[in-house]
Amino acid sequence: MQDYYDLLGLNENCTKDEAKNAFMSKKKEVQGKMLSRDSEERAAAVKELGELTSAYKAIVENITDANKTSNSVKTESGGIIISDPIQQPPKPVTPKPVTPIKVNPSGTVINKNMMIIFGMILGILVLGFAVYFVFIQPNKPKNIPIPPPIGTPASIIPKMEDAKERHNGNIASIAKLINDTVNKKGNLKGETELLNSAMRVEQEVLDTLTELRNSSEANTRKGRMLIRILQAEQKRISGLVDGLRAGVNGLDYQAAFKIGSEGYYEYERLNSEYMHFETGDFKPQMAYVKGDDVFLRSAPSTNSSVIKTLKRNSGLDAIAVQTCDDERAGMINTDNVVVGFNGQNIRLAKGQPVTITGENGGTYQCQLNLENGSGTIYVDKVNMKKLYGETWYKVRLSGGTEGWVYKDFIQLKRDM
Known part of the structure; x- marks a missing residue:
C-alpha cells in the first residue's frame, strides 16, 4: 500500500480530496505524454496511467475502510461498542401499599385485582400477535425493490450507466494488452486472439448503443448524453480494432490507434460533463x-x-x-x-x-x-x-x- 501512496506523492493520512487532486495532476501529465509521436513513450504513458489509476482506487478504498472503523471500539469479547453507556444514579424505591388478601373459610385466596390483571395481559398478547402477523409479515423478503406500477416501464438509464462503465474498463484492458505486447515483441503480428477479444468488446458497445437508441429514453437529456458517451467509446474501441487488424497483418497500426486516442479524450470530456450533470457539482x-x-x-x-x-x-x-x-x-x-x-x-x-x-x-x-x-x-x-x-x-x-x-x-x- 505504501507504494501506492509514494506513486501519487501522498502520505497515509491524506484525505480523499487530496488523493483526487494528486491523481488528476499526475493524470494530466501522463495524458500529455500519450500524444507523443514516439510509440515507446506513448506505450509507457498508457502503462503509467493504469498504475496511477490502480493506486488512486486503492488509496480511496483504504480511506473509506479507515473511516468506517475510526469511531468504533472493540471489546475484549470481540464485540463492537460505539460509546460507553451513561451510568444513571439509582432511583429511590418507594414501597407500594400491599393490597389486603382475603381468605374464605375453605382457605382459598381471593384477590379482586388478579382477574383484571390477567385480562389485561391476555388482551396485550392477542393484540401483539395480531400486529405481528398482519403488519410485520415475517415471511416477506426484505430489501427487495418495489416494482413500478403496471404500465410504467422501468428506466433504462441505470442499466446504460453500468454498461458505459463496464465498456470503459474492458477497453482500457484491451489497450493495456496492446501496449504490453508492443513493448515485449515490438509488433502485433499474429495477435489474432487479442484482435478477437477487441472485436467482442466492440460488438458489446454497439449492442448497448443500439439498445439505448431504440428505447423510449433516447431523446431525454440523460439519454442523449449517454448516446454521445457510448459513441466516444465506440470510436475508441473501433480504433483499437482497426489498429490490431493492421498489426496482425504486419501493417502500420499507428493511424488507427490515433483515432482510438481521440475517442478516449472525447469519452473523458463527455463523461466528466455527465457526472457534473448527475451530481450538480459543477464548480465555477x-x-x-x-x-x-x-x-x-x-x-x-x-x-x-x-x-x-x-x-x-x-x-x-x-x-x-x-x-x-x-x-x-x-x-x-x-x-x-x-x-x-x-x-x-x-x-x-x-x-x-x-x-x-x-x-x-x-x-x-x-x-x-x-x-x-x-x-x-x-x-x-x-x-x-x-x-x-x-x-x-x-x-x-x-x-x-x-x-x-x-x-x-x-x-x-x-x-x-
Missing part, C-alpha cells in the same frame, strides 16, 4: 472566449435571443453545463459556404447560426436570419452541424450578466 471556473463575435444567448440553443456579443479572449466564469434540447438548432460548420439567399449568392462563415426546418437527402433546409432580412437556404449536410444534444456552458461576465455559450467558443481553465 475561469474561462475565456475562443472565437470572434461570439453570441451570449438566453438559452442553450442558437434559436434563443442574443444577450450580448463577446470578443475573442474575453474573460468570464463558467458556472453550469447543459445540453441543447432544441432539435432545430444548427450551425454552419465550414468557412465560406456559398448559399442562395433571397435571389443572390452569399457566403456564410463558420459558426453562423441557422434554424433547421427540414432535410432532403444530403441537404438541410434552414431558416437564416440576418440584419438585412430572413429567408430559406439549403445547405449540404457536410457543411452543417446539428447542435441537438451538444454541450453548452452557462457563463457569468464580470458585470454579473449571465447567459449561454456553445462549447466550441469557450475555453475552460481546466483544459488550458
Whole structure:
C-alpha cells in the first residue's frame, strides 16, 4: 500500500480530496505524454496511467475502510461498542401499599385485582400477535425493490450507466494488452486472439448503443448524453480494432490507434460533463472566449435571443453545463459556404447560426436570419452541424450578466 501512496506523492493520512487532486495532476501529465509521436513513450504513458489509476482506487478504498472503523471500539469479547453507556444514579424505591388478601373459610385466596390483571395481559398478547402477523409479515423478503406500477416501464438509464462503465474498463484492458505486447515483441503480428477479444468488446458497445437508441429514453437529456458517451467509446474501441487488424497483418497500426486516442479524450470530456450533470457539482471556473463575435444567448440553443456579443479572449466564469434540447438548432460548420439567399449568392462563415426546418437527402433546409432580412437556404449536410444534444456552458461576465455559450467558443481553465 505504501507504494501506492509514494506513486501519487501522498502520505497515509491524506484525505480523499487530496488523493483526487494528486491523481488528476499526475493524470494530466501522463495524458500529455500519450500524444507523443514516439510509440515507446506513448506505450509507457498508457502503462503509467493504469498504475496511477490502480493506486488512486486503492488509496480511496483504504480511506473509506479507515473511516468506517475510526469511531468504533472493540471489546475484549470481540464485540463492537460505539460509546460507553451513561451510568444513571439509582432511583429511590418507594414501597407500594400491599393490597389486603382475603381468605374464605375453605382457605382459598381471593384477590379482586388478579382477574383484571390477567385480562389485561391476555388482551396485550392477542393484540401483539395480531400486529405481528398482519403488519410485520415475517415471511416477506426484505430489501427487495418495489416494482413500478403496471404500465410504467422501468428506466433504462441505470442499466446504460453500468454498461458505459463496464465498456470503459474492458477497453482500457484491451489497450493495456496492446501496449504490453508492443513493448515485449515490438509488433502485433499474429495477435489474432487479442484482435478477437477487441472485436467482442466492440460488438458489446454497439449492442448497448443500439439498445439505448431504440428505447423510449433516447431523446431525454440523460439519454442523449449517454448516446454521445457510448459513441466516444465506440470510436475508441473501433480504433483499437482497426489498429490490431493492421498489426496482425504486419501493417502500420499507428493511424488507427490515433483515432482510438481521440475517442478516449472525447469519452473523458463527455463523461466528466455527465457526472457534473448527475451530481450538480459543477464548480465555477475561469474561462475565456475562443472565437470572434461570439453570441451570449438566453438559452442553450442558437434559436434563443442574443444577450450580448463577446470578443475573442474575453474573460468570464463558467458556472453550469447543459445540453441543447432544441432539435432545430444548427450551425454552419465550414468557412465560406456559398448559399442562395433571397435571389443572390452569399457566403456564410463558420459558426453562423441557422434554424433547421427540414432535410432532403444530403441537404438541410434552414431558416437564416440576418440584419438585412430572413429567408430559406439549403445547405449540404457536410457543411452543417446539428447542435441537438451538444454541450453548452452557462457563463457569468464580470458585470454579473449571465447567459449561454456553445462549447466550441469557450475555453475552460481546466483544459488550458
